Amino acid sequence: MKVININQKLNLFSEYWNPKVIGELNGQLVKLAKFKDEFVWHKHDNEDELFYVLEGKLKIEFRDKEVSLNQGEFIIVPKGVEHKPIAIEECSVMLFEPKDTVNTGNVKNKLTQQELDNI
């Protein structure tokens, strides 16, 4: 049981689209990630996913609309909803989602991260 400092954790990595685990509770993981450029269209069949913007701006495209999130804003993407995160400039986000969530959901490609680092 220890105090986690978000900024200290953000300084420990620089790669994009590779979430790092910083906490676990009730079968859910708290993750940090850095995004830049475009991710892949995907959905999570069984997991809702929370994106909370810590730094920068995040755009998320859905099939019927797109939303923009600034620092201090979050969105919950329900299970089954296709989405595509886009960061025009680098952004840092906190993710909150079930332990089994894979970053690319139903898609498997070079961006897929099966094993996440704990930092």
Added chain:
Amino acid sequence: MKVININQKLNLFSEYWNPKVIGELNGQLVKLAKFKDEFVWHKHDNEDELFYVLEGKLKIEFRDKEVSLNQGEFIIVPKGVEHKPIAIEECSVMLFEPKDTVNTGNVKNKLTQQELDNI
């Protein structure tokens, strides 16, 4: 599915020790709360609880130690661990915890909030 701005939500209430629900995913709730002065010693038998400090400082006493959290820091208190939050000055926190979590855990007193507002 909407964008939630944390600061806008914090401006919607002022009472202490009365968490407000701002999101739900995977059976978990995202809550905001403002703390001032001392809470009650309690534990949650079945729920781990995350405290993330958004503004101010939070102290949490445990039976064998105490920790201080500054803005941008969080701690996960595992189920079954007795704790007592204390805010010398007002602080604002984000909480992640299962839907059924009651703020005073195993204790029922005037601080207990059975029905939480969604804001």
